[in-house]
Amino acid sequence: MRTLTPHLKKLRAVRAVAEHGSTARAAASLFLSQPAVARAVRDVEALLDMTLFDRSARGMELTELGQVLDARLKRAFAQLRAADRGVTQLAAGHRLAHHRSESQLETQAGYRHLSILMALDAAGSESRCAEALGISQPAVTQAIAQLEHLAGVRLFHRSARGMRLTEPGDALLRHARLLWFELDSASADLASRVGQLQGRVVIGTLPFSTGLFVPRAVERLLANHPAVNVTIVDGTYETLLHRLRHAELDMVIGALRQPPPADDLHQEPLFDDELAVVVRQGHPLQGRMLRGLADLVHASWILPMPNTPAQSAFERAFHSDGLSPPTSGLQVNSPALTQALLMESDRVVLMSPRQISREVKAGLLALLPVTVRMTTRAIGLTTRTDYLPSPGVAFLLDALRDTAADLG
Incomplete structure (x- = not known):
């Protein structure tokens, strides 16, 4: 699959020709020469091995594949337009002296500027950034100075400890990553159109x-489309939402929040899940006549993490029986560690039976x-509100919905 991100300048030319219908008018809008714009379009067509425009005496019109690419280019460059607005709104206390x-x-930020911005955020210093990219430190300094000027x-x-993003810098980083996502998705969209x-x-x-249900859906995707690369990560809700907003994730799957966390995020319920009291096989409480949670108030609980749907459910369960929920105990955020603790102790936990169905059967x-x-x-999906999934993600979303429906 062709990587488009290094060709940001040439893609601007493609977008301008699509908008204006000719290389001459596109050149005027970009303040470039007509031959330079025509060459940029040919270079992108050669890179993709696709014809993006039908050429005639009346001008240039997008082909079907050109329309697929242009739909993503519109979304990509809209991110830089939003970045222009965002840094202006957040400029208080960070503004430079010159007029912009x-x-x-939108019109001048290039691949080198944005890739160095991302690398510097990850590295935390210009020297480490330069080492990671294999370029000189003055090149990093110059690129960031140019980007700050823009x-x-x-x-x-x-x-002395390094460099960290300002609030406008973080906003620009977010839009840069969303731009990268749209260009990567453009490559996937075009590849899917040719099978x-x-x-x-x-x-x-x-x-x-x-x-x-997630492993089953992923296996369905890979069985049908083995060329798709799938990465699954876990983390806290706040960490995953940050990564989702910065286009590092396509979706977050898990317990949904009420009310929804923000206007820029969309929640889609897939199924309802209930919790049960789980212990190890051979636990002393097995076989006893239990009247309810009242008999478990003083048990050794593994408690849910604070400010989670699991904690809310835990508290509701005890309150519905007229009881105060246990507050002292062990808090664990790892399913694997929770199961290991259950196996090695007489602790009890409130968990989804679906989460441990195999362990119960075994x-x-x-x-x-x-x-x-x-x-x-x-339980459901959280995505960005304006998210347009790539073909691989779209297939997985359908597989997740189908797999969730099978749960009944």
Whole structure:
């Protein structure tokens, strides 16, 4: 699959020709020569091995494949337009002395500027950034200075300990990563149109809420489209949402929040999940006549993490029985560690039976026959509100919906 991000300048020319219908008018809009624009279009067509425009005496019109690419280019360059607005709104305290036009990032920020911005954020210092990219430190300094001039604001706080993004810098970084996502998706879109479903899918999963339905959906995707690369990461809700907003994830799967966390995120429920009391096989409480949670108030609980749907469900369960929920105990955010602790102790936990169905069938864990009320959680997807999935992600989304429906 062809990588488009290094060709940002040439892609601007393609977008301008699509908008204006000729290389001459596109050149005028970009303040470039007509031959330079025509050459840029030919270079992108050669890179993709595709004809993007039908040429005639009346001008240039997008082919079907050209329309596919241009749809993503519109979304990509809209990110730089949004970055122009965003850094202006956040400029207080970071503004540089010179005057800037309102569209300098959209029209002039290049691949080198944005790739060094991303690398410097990751490295934390210009020297480490230069080493990681295999370029000189003065080249890093120059690129960031040029980008700050285009943005009209300081993008980094500089100190003896290194460099960290200012608020406008973080906004620009977010839009740069979203731009990268759109260009990578453009490559995947074009490949799918010629019968090659490729690309990358990155899924963030929340603990204690995905069970087997995510692995089943992923296997369905890979069985049908083995050229797609899938990465699954876990983490806390706040960490995964940050990565989702910065286009490092395609989706977050897990227990949904009510109310939804922000206007720029969309939640899609897939199924409702309930919790049960789980212990190791052979636990002393097995076989006892339990009246309910009242008999478990003083048990050794593994507690859910604070400010999570699991904690809300845990508290609702005890309150619905007129009890105060246990507050002292062990808090664990890892399903694997929770299961290991259960196996090695007499602790109890409130978990989804779907999460440990195999362990129950294998005789390793058991569900206590205790009625637990008010623990329903909605499990589903969180994506960016304006998200347009690549073909690989679209297939996975359908597979997740189908697999969730199979759960009944």
